[in-house]
Amino acid sequence: MSTTDDVSRRGFLTATGALLGTAALGAHSPAARARSAGPIGSGAHVAALVIGTGYGGSVAALRLAQAGVDVHMIEMGKAWDTPGADGKIFCNTREPDYRSYWLRTRTKAPLNYFLGFPIDRDIPRHTGVLDAEEFAGITVYQGRGVGGGSLVNGGMAVTPKRENFPAVLPSVDPAEMYGVYYPRANAGLGVATVDPAWFETTACYQYARVGRKHAQRSGFPFVFVPDVYDWDYMEQEAAGSVPQSALAGEILYGNNYGKKSLQKTYLARAAATGRVTISPLHRVTSVAPAGGSYTVTIEQIDTTGAVVTTKTVTADRVFFAAGSVGTSKLLVKLKATGVLPALNGEVGKGWGDNGNVMCGRANHLWDPTGKLQSAIPCCGIDNWTAGGAFAEVAPLPTGIETYASFYLSITDNPNRARFSWNASAGRVELSWQTAWKQPSIDMAKSIFDKINAKEGTIYRTDLFGVYKIWGDHLTYHPLGGAVLNKATDNYGRLTAYPGLYVIDGALIPGNTTVNPFVTITALAERNIEHIIAADL
Ligand code: FAE
Numbered sequence: 001m002s003t004t005d006d007v008s009r010r011g012f013l014t015a016t017g018a019l020l021g022t023a024a025l026g027a028h029s030p031a032a033r034a035r036s037a038g039p040i041g042s043g044a045h046v047a048a049l050v051i052g053t054g055y056g057g058s059v060a061a062l063r064l065a066q067a068g069v070d071v072h073m074i075e076m077g078k079a080w081d082t083p084g085a086d087g088k089i090f091c092n093t094r095e096p097d098y099r100s101y102w103l104r105t106r107t108k109a110p111l112n113y114f115l116g117f118p119i120d121r122d123i124p125r126h127t128g129v130l131d132a133e134e135f136a137g138i139t140v141y142q143g144r145g146v147g148g149g150s151l152v153n154g155g156m157a158v159t160p161k162r163e164n165f166p167a168v169l170p171s172v173d174p175a176e177m178y179g180v181y182y183p184r185a186n187a188g189l190g191v192a193t194v195d196p197a198w199f200e201t202t203a204c205y206q207y208a209r210v211g212r213k214h215a216q217r218s219g220f221p222f223v224f225v226p227d228v229y230d231w232d233y234m235e236q237e238a239a240g241s242v243p244q245s246a247l248a249g250e251i252l253y254g255n256n257y258g259k260k261s262l263q264k265t266y267l268a269r270a271a272a273t274g275r276v277t278i279s280p281l282h283r284v285t286s287v288a289p290a291g292g293s294y295t296v297t298i299e300q301i302d303t304t305g306a307v308v309t310t311k312t313v314t315a316d317r318v319f320f321a322a323g324s325v326g327t328s329k330l331l332v333k334l335k336a337t338g339v340l341p342a343l344n345g346e347v348g349k350g351w352g353d354n355g356n357v358m359c360g361r362a363n364h365l366w367d368p369t370g371k372l373q374s375a376i377p378c379c380g381i382d383n384w385t386a387g388g389a390f391a392e393v394a395p396l397p398t399g400i401e402t403y404a405s406f407y408l409s410i411t412d413n414p415n416r417a418r419f420s421w422n423a424s425a426g427r428v429e430l431s432w433q434t435a436w437k438q439p440s441i442d443m444a445k446s447i448f449d450k451i452n453a454k455e456g457t458i459y460r461t462d463l464f465g466v467y468k469i470w471g472d473h474l475t476y477h478p479l480g481g482a483v484l485n486k487a488t489d490n491y492g493r494l495t496a497y498p499g500l501y502v503i504d505g506a507l508i509p510g511n512t513t514v515n516p517f518v519t520i521t522a523l524a525e526r527n528i529e530h531i532i533a534a535d536l
Contacts, residue, residue, distance in 0.1 A: 039279040039300065042311035046072040049296055049315035051284045051330070054148020055517050056504030057321030058266035059188075059524035065275035067532045072315075073276065074298055076283035077102070077145030078127055080254065080263070090129065090151075090254025093375070093397065098124040100253040102131035102144045103305045110141060110252070110474055111358070111406075114398070116462040127281065127303045129254045132474075133325060135430040137417075138353060139474045140325055146280055148323060149517065150261040151254050153476070154377055155228040156392065157191040158514035159522075164384065168512050168519065171485035177522060185522035186226075188269075190260045193226045194378045195235070202238055204247055206370035208379050210363065211393030211405055215381045218454045220447060222381055225392065225515075228265075229376045233258035249397035251375035259376070282311075284330065287318050288339050289497060294318050317499040317535075320482070320506070324351065327506040328419045328481025329428040331494075336421035342496035346487040348419035351430065351480040352510020355389075355411030357440040358471030359448060360396070360460030363403045373397045381407075387446030388412035388439075390514055404460055410477070411443035416510050419481055437472035444470075477516050482506040484523070492527045493535075503527055 040046070048064050050057045053075040061071045083089050084099060091099040096107045100123060107120045110132075130152050131142045143149040159182050165174045199205050215222045229246060237247040237258065245257035255261070270276040279298075286297035296318060298311045320327040332348040334340040363369065373395040381391040391409040396402050417432035452458060459469040482488060484507040492507055494500040505520045507527075512519045 040072055040313055044313045046315045048317045050319045050321055052148060052321040053146045054323055055520045056524040058262045059521055060319045060503045060528050061276045062266050062270040063528040065270055065273035071276045073278045074282045074284050075146050075278060075280045079280040080145045088256050090256050093249050093252050096253060098126040099128050101128040108132040111463050113463055113465055116466050125304060130252055137432040137434045140478050141476050142323055146278055147262040152252055155259050156377055156515040157189055157226045157228050157518050159518050160513045164513040171490050181522040181526040184525050185518055188266055189228050189521060190265055191226045191228055192231055193224050194231055198235055203370055204238060204372050204374040207373050207395060208393050210367060210369050214451050214455055218451045220381045220383055225378055225380050227376055228260040230258045230260060246374045246376045249375050286339055320502045321504040324478040324481050324505040327502055327504055331482055332419045332421055332428050347482055350483040350509045351417045353475035354477030354479055354511050354516060355413035355440045356475040356477055357409050357437055357444050359407055359469055360463045361405045362458050362460050363405055368401050368403055371401045381447055383447050384513055388443040389447055391447055409444040411440040413440045441470050479505050479508040479516060480510045483509045491530045
């Protein structure tokens with residue numbers, strides 16, 4: 001478990017290069033081999049059961065398997081290893097079809113208006129890749145399928161500035177994170193930065209260069225942001241020598257070629273151990289103590305979402321890696337319904353939206369942002385210290401010139417919500433209120449009011465409604481609900497129940513100051529190393 005067992009960048013690229021050579025994850029890949037073992041059978045006994053196949057779950061599976069433990073991963077979404085009739089595994093952002101949304105009959109695009117017109121459309125109900133989960137005050141976007149959020153996200157792989165870390169995870173030693181676990185996570189994920197020389201010349205980042213020009217003219221620090229996209233592949237896309245993915249506007253509903261999702265990194269390595277099996281289209285509904293091990297209830301579903309069968313298995317250890325929302329919902333329900341009554345009172349608390357808020361600016365006609373825009377963002381405006389906002393310069397990959405600059409800001413929003421069980425409705429609710437986004441808007445304005453004043457420009461009002469400036473109804477970055485050192489011990493153990501662990505974004509108390517998945521991965525690396533050494 002030293003850093004030396006992590007793939008070197010060269011080795012990593014070699015390994016993923018082989019995978020990238022197929023349309024996406026092909027039948028010959030290690031991950032595909034793992035799945036061929038078939039779904040879990042009722043009555044099975046497993047040493048370690050991992051709920052969810054996102055960042056936390058993938059790290060846990062790989063490290064447990066390397067330590068000699070057999071692992072079964074349960075994933076409610078699809079395997080995403082089979083092309084549709086168009087030869088592609090995922091659909092395009094501009095043409096959402098049945099593959100786009102999780103069990104919806106109409107799309108729910110984060111940016112849902114253009115030129116004041118609604119752009120959502122009817123789709124067949126299917127276990128699609130992007131879930132827009134609606135709570136009373138916020139819509140939480142999440143990935144569904146083998147690879148979790150890595151399937152749908154922008155791949156922006158950002159390590160928080162060290163000076164900001166004590167606020168991110170107050171109970172964790174920064175020295176071990178920055179010395180060992182952030183480097184390990186970055187290596188395991190295959191993080192890299194755009195070639196600055198190519199960035200300066202390529203048409204597909206004109207929008208980012210315009211964003212930089214405006215930021216710098218107003219005196220804001222401008223930074224390149226690393227990503228898990230294969231930058232060599234993107235350059236080949238621009239040269240026209242390979243099928244396009246980032247340059248075809250693929251984002252949100254999956255990426256067919258260049259993005260190194262978890263299927264190509266951690267999960268491929270986990271599968272190569274021969275000890276990891278994955279059951280897609282299986283949803284955990286209960287985890288109950290059973291004489292030193294746990295009885296796990298699992299619904300197998302079909303692609304309409306209908307339950308095909310209900311299975312019961314036993315597991316010696318269970319790792320909750322269903323994401324901030326998924327893990328929190330399970331734990332809150334199990335505590336409230338008396339299945340895991342001894343979970344402590346912190347379960348469900350400390351949930352935040354990473355301060356997400358979106359906006360667009362209308363540029364002058366002499367300042368176009370380009371009709372070809374890479375769907376993968378590569379830079380940001382860092383006004384965290386002065387104004388509490390870190391703004392990604394995001395694409396609007398519409399395929400036409402929009403004269404718009406678009407931003408997703410991560411802000412230092414102090415509001416925290418809690419999940420609770422509504423017994424009469426039989427569901428978990430979240431206390432977040434739409435008005436709690438106001439601090440985020442104020443922090444984002446610390447950047448964009450100044451840029452607009454300097455450039456003589458205005459906010460776009462046509463992207464989120466008929467006249468609405470701020471995309472304040474959503475988050476891409478749910479965090480918290482089973483906070484480290486509060487709901488769990490300082491390594492994610494649910495101490496009232498030996499053998500139960502939380503190992504995903506639910507551990508992080510609401511904000512990472514930047515995009516979250518590198519921190520989720522690094523924290524999982526830290527915790528699983530300790531758990532393997534101390535508990536197994
Ligand atoms: P996650 O990746 O969500 O995995 C949880 C898995 O558990 C999912 O596959 C679920 O389907 C599965 N699951 C849930 N409940 C159950 C159940 N009961 N039974 C079985 N399976 C279940 O969790 N972050 C960045 O750092 N950079 C970005 O550029 C970025 N862009 C994003 C863009 C979008 C559109 C979205 C939605 C998110 C983005 N994120 C980004 C956030 C990032 O993907 C997210 O923080 C991580 O995926 C969370 O990792 P977890 O391991 O916590």
